[in-house]
Amino acid sequence: MSARRVCVLGGGAWGSVFALICRDAGNDVTVWARRAEQVDEINAGTNRAYVGDVRLDGIRATTSLEDAVSGADLVAVAVPSGSVRECAAAFAPYLRMDASVLSLVKGVEAGTLSFMTDVLVDALGCSPQRVLAVSGPNLSAEIARHQPTGTVVAGSDAERAGYVASRIHTAYFRPYVGSDIIGAEVGGVVKNIVAMAVGACTGMKLGVNTRSFIINRGLTEMARLGVALGARSETFLGLAGLGDLVATCSSELSRNFSFGYRLGQGMNVSEALEASAGTVEGATSCPHVLALAGRLGVDMPIAQATQDVLDGHVDVETAALRVFRSPRVTDGVDARAV
Amino acid sequence: MSARRVCVLGGGAWGSVFALICRDAGNDVTVWARRAEQVDEINAGTNRAYVGDVRLDGIRATTSLEDAVSGADLVAVAVPSGSVRECAAAFAPYLRMDASVLSLVKGVEAGTLSFMTDVLVDALGCSPQRVLAVSGPNLSAEIARHQPTGTVVAGSDAERAGYVASRIHTAYFRPYVGSDIIGAEVGGVVKNIVAMAVGACTGMKLGVNTRSFIINRGLTEMARLGVALGARSETFLGLAGLGDLVATCSSELSRNFSFGYRLGQGMNVSEALEASAGTVEGATSCPHVLALAGRLGVDMPIAQATQDVLDGHVDVETAALRVFRSPRVTDGVDARAV
Numbered sequence: 001m002s003a004r005r006v007c008v009l010g011g012g013a014w015g016s017v018f019a020l021i022c023r024d025a026g027n028d029v030t031v032w033a034r035r036a037e038q039v040d041e042i043n044a045g046t047n048r049a050y051v052g053d054v055r056l057d058g059i060r061a062t063t064s065l066e067d068a069v070s071g072a073d074l075v076a077v078a079v080p081s082g083s084v085r086e087c088a089a090a091f092a093p094y095l096r097m098d099a100s101v102l103s104l105v106k107g108v109e110a111g112t113l114s115f116m117t118d119v120l121v122d123a124l125g126c127s128p129q130r131v132l133a134v135s136g137p138n139l140s141a142e143i144a145r146h147q148p149t150g151t152v153v154a155g156s157d158a159e160r161a162g163y164v165a166s167r168i169h170t171a172y173f174r175p176y177v178g179s180d181i182i183g184a185e186v187g188g189v190v191k192n193i194v195a196m197a198v199g200a201c202t203g204m205k206l207g208v209n210t211r212s213f214i215i216n217r218g219l220t221e222m223a224r225l226g227v228a229l230g231a232r233s234e235t236f237l238g239l240a241g242l243g244d245l246v247a248t249c250s251s252e253l254s255r256n257f258s259f260g261y262r263l264g265q266g267m268n269v270s271e272a273l274e275a276s277a278g279t280v281e282g283a284t285s286c287p288h289v290l291a292l293a294g295r296l297g298v299d300m301p302i303a304q305a306t307q308d309v310l311d312g313h314v315d316v317e318t319a320a321l322r323v324f325r326s327p328r329v330t331d332g333v334d335a336r337a338v
Numbered sequence: 339m340s341a342r343r344v345c346v347l348g349g350g351a352w353g354s355v356f357a358l359i360c361r362d363a364g365n366d367v368t369v370w371a372r373r374a375e376q377v378d379e380i381n382a383g384t385n386r387a388y389v390g391d392v393r394l395d396g397i398r399a400t401t402s403l404e405d406a407v408s409g410a411d412l413v414a415v416a417v418p419s420g421s422v423r424e425c426a427a428a429f430a431p432y433l434r435m436d437a438s439v440l441s442l443v444k445g446v447e448a449g450t451l452s453f454m455t456d457v458l459v460d461a462l463g464c465s466p467q468r469v470l471a472v473s474g475p476n477l478s479a480e481i482a483r484h485q486p487t488g489t490v491v492a493g494s495d496a497e498r499a500g501y502v503a504s505r506i507h508t509a510y511f512r513p514y515v516g517s518d519i520i521g522a523e524v525g526g527v528v529k530n531i532v533a534m535a536v537g538a539c540t541g542m543k544l545g546v547n548t549r550s551f552i553i554n555r556g557l558t559e560m561a562r563l564g565v566a567l568g569a570r571s572e573t574f575l576g577l578a579g580l581g582d583l584v585a586t587c588s589s590e591l592s593r594n595f596s597f598g599y600r601l602g603q604g605m606n607v608s609e610a611l612e613a614s615a616g617t618v619e620g621a622t623s624c625p626h627v628l629a630l631a632g633r634l635g636v637d638m639p640i641a642q643a644t645q646d647v648l649d650g651h652v653d654v655e656t657a658a659l660r661v662f663r664s665p666r667v668t669d670g671v672d673a674r675a676v
Contacts, residue, residue: 137550148662149547150554174551174662208585209487212475213512216488216581223575233572237561242580243554247546250588324486324512 004028004167007072009087011038011061013050014104015078017140019059020051022076024170031061032068039063054144069094074102074167076134077120080279081107084116088123095124100164101131102153106188107281108288113295115185129157132164134175135184136239137247146172152240154178176239183235186226189289191245192282193303194218196260197323198249200309200316203264210324214302215249217323221300225289228296256282263309263316283310301326342366342505345410347425349376349399351388352442353416355478357397358389360414362508369399370406377401392482407432412440412505414472415458418617419445422454426461433462438502439469440491444526445619446626451633453523467495470502472513473522474577475585484510490578492516514577521573524564527627529583530620531641532556534598535661536587538647538654541602548662552640553587555661559638563627566634594620601647601654621648639664 006022008015011033022029033039041047042061062068069075069091079087084105095101101124105116114122117131124131136151143149153168153175155161165175178184198214222245223236235241248254259280262272273280286307293300305319314322344360346353349371360367371377379385380399400406407413407429417425422443433439439462443454452460455469462469474489481487491506491513493499503513516522536552560583561574573579586592597618600610611618624645631638643657652660 137547137554139545139547142545142547145545147545147548148551148658150551171663207477207480207483207485208588209475209477209480210485211588212581212585213486213488213577215584216475216575216577219575219580233575237554237557237571237575237580239551239554242557242575243550246553246584247550250546250549320486325509 005030005072006074006076006167007032007068008076008078009065009068009091010078010080010104011042011047011050012078013140014138015076016042016047016051016056017054017143018076018078018104018134020054020056020144021168021170021173022074023058025168025173027074027167029059030068030072031059032065033061033063036063051140051144065091066094070096072096073099074164075099076102076104077116078104081105081109081116081281085109085119085123088120092124095126099130100155100160101126102164103131103133106135106185106192108189108285108292110288113288113292115182115189117181117185129155129160131155132161133181133184133188133240134168135188135244137243139247139251139253141253143173148172148174150174150176150239150243152176152178152184152238154181154184154240156181178235178238178240180232180235182229183226183231184240186222186229186231187236187241187244189285190218190222190225190303191248192256193286193289193306194222194245195248195254195256196263196280196282196286197302197306199254199257199260199262200264200306201260201320202257203261204317204320206320211249214323215245218302219245221298221302225293225296225298225300228298229292255280259283269310269312282306286310343368343410344412344414344505345370345406346414346416347403347406347429348416348442349380349385349388350416351478352476353414354380354385354389354394355392355481356414356416356442356472358392358394358482359506359508359511360412361396363506363511365412365505367397368406368410369397370403371399371401374401389478389482403429404432408434410434411437412502413437414440414442415454416442419443419447419454419619423447423457423461426458430462433464437468438493438498439464440502441469441471444473444523444530446527446623446630448626451626451630453520453527455519455523467493467498469493470499471519471522471526471578472506473526473582475581477585477589477591479591481511486510486512488512488514488577488581490514490516490522490576492519492522492578494519516573516576516578518570518573520567521564521569522578524560524567524569525574525579525582527623528556528560528563528641529586530594531624531627531644532560532583533586533592533594534601534618534620534624535640535644537592537595537598537600538602538644539598539658540595541599542655542658544658549587552661553583556640557583559636559640563631563634563636563638566636567630593618597621607648607650620644624648
């Protein structure tokens with residue numbers, strides 16, 4: 001058995017590209033996927049639907065969780081957020097006692113309003129120190145083309161986080177170590193909501209000043225929520241905060257951005273959802289984020305305006321004006337209201 | 339004499355558009371410009387070279403500093419950074435005792451390595467509380483078209499800053515109040531250096547992940563320098579930090595970005611400077627910023643790599659790889675080294 005065995009759960013775009021990174025960093029990599037056809041494809045060195053022409057040679061795939069997880073000292077979870085709890089419960093029996101679990105998933109669980117690392121800790125019944133989050137400006141298609149990319153490995157155990165970072169470091173993928181898991185989780189979720197709002201402004205033909213304003217005030221909302229949940233405000237200056245936010249808001253490929261863009265151009269919500277061909281994560285998580293914010297007394301006017309548009313309570317122009325014309329306040333993360 | 343009299347010193351793009359904002363906010367506005375032809379043009383309601391078709395009706399212009407400054411309780415300085423000291427010394431005799439002075443200028447003075455509000459305080463011999471900085475994602479062409487725009491009015495006297503903000507608040511221009519002048523000044527200068535680096539990466543056909551990485555690590559450098567100079571790290575999360583940086587790095591109109599872009603495409607430094615048709619502020623300020631950083635023991639690897647390219651010591655690809663391949667460190671503003 002290899003001393004550097006990594007298991008990646010999920011054969012979508014991010015799972016496949018993360019497997020590539022791990023392979024290139026010198027690990028022995030197994031991908032678990034649910035569908036046998038996908039497993040066969042990966043074992044034949046391709047995964048066309050998700051990574052196009054990029055070859056997955058040297059990466060093994062299996063439909064057996066036991067086969068994938070047993071023996072791996074690094075288990076990366078890249079399944080849809082709604083499946084994380086079920087998946088974790090299913091692989092828990094095969095997890096090595098010393099293995100680190102990496103969450104590549106962004107989301108808030110419906111009902112519990114828990115972030116993904118908390119769901120993993122809960123479902124695995126393991127120490128929180130063993131569960132880490134990977135987050136940053138990580139468009140998988142660019143990583144697959146070896147474009148220089150930075151990320152954050154956030155874990156409460158600094159030694160473990162440093163070790164995990166060294167296991168996934170390649171010439172094109174540069175992990176920074178962080179200790180603020182909550183900050184990374186909040187950043188990964190709220191960015192999608194802000195990307196919808198930035199998309200809407202772009203669809204309304206507003207310019208760079210407005211875009212930058214929304215990104216900036218959106219980051220402030222993200223930081224306020226994070227700080228209320230126990231994150232450090234500095235995290236939001238980093239790759240998992242601002243970095244990921246800027247990338248998501250710059251990518252026309254982002255489903256959240258294009259969904260907002262269509263709303264800004266005048267489509268109604270159901271037309272825009274239909275045109276999006278897939279889950280718009282920001283639209284799914286927005287009510288959960290607002291529920292958390294409400295519980296903590298955190299003001300999130302951009303998220304609230306976005307939700308009001310999603311609920312059909314206001315049109316997108318009215319919502320934008322409401323954000324822009326709210327009372328003037330001080331700048332910065334500690335501002336009391338916006 | 340009007341109770342709301344504003345004087346704007348400088349009839350370039352930002353000065354002219356700031357005069358428009360002040361007019362629309364209900365002030366009686368006088369612009370001072372050096373050249374008589376420009377003054378005549380503004381008095382005829384236009385300033386074609388700087389604001390195109392936008393009308394300047396109701397704004398008065400003069401070549402007399404005494405005429406412009408006397409009686410104004412708000413004096414906005416929008417002359418080139420190299421002329422600020424001389425201009426301030428010339429208008430000091432006409433400045434009302436209670437007037438607030440607003441710096442719209444970004445830059446570091448050669449020799450003294452002082453930021454512009456310090457130059458103004460020094461040259462005017464006035465209390466630092468009377469000198470404020472205005473900074474944010476404020477592309478003047480977009481403001482002239484009434485695109486929703488936010489800015490920061492930073493002053494050490496909160497009451498004065500709040501009052502100034504209320505005097506320049508319009509439906510399309512939204513000032514936030516800040517107390518961190520140093521942070522606003524550092525942000526306004528370092529953003530141009532980062533924009534050159536982002537432009538270079540874009541010229542080398544690197545993607546959104548890399549762009550976001552450089553913006554992010556550039557912001558970290560900016561914040562480290564700022565904190566060493568006495569700024570608060572939170573300021574860099576705001577419109578005068580991140581906000582201005584994102585706008586500058588997103589604008590293909592930015593001379594700093596296009597200069598870097600040309601270097602990335604393979605032009606040498608003198609070709610790229612020649613093609614830039616005007617001052618590349620980032621190239622001018624980079625050695626001053628590095629001198630300040632050196633004095634304070636602050637590490638600024640992106641600025642240093644940029645300067646090494648400007649000095650012809652390394653080519654742009656080597657410089658980019660050096661930034662990307664430096665030792666792995668922790669994420670966030672308090673990282674010791676990058």
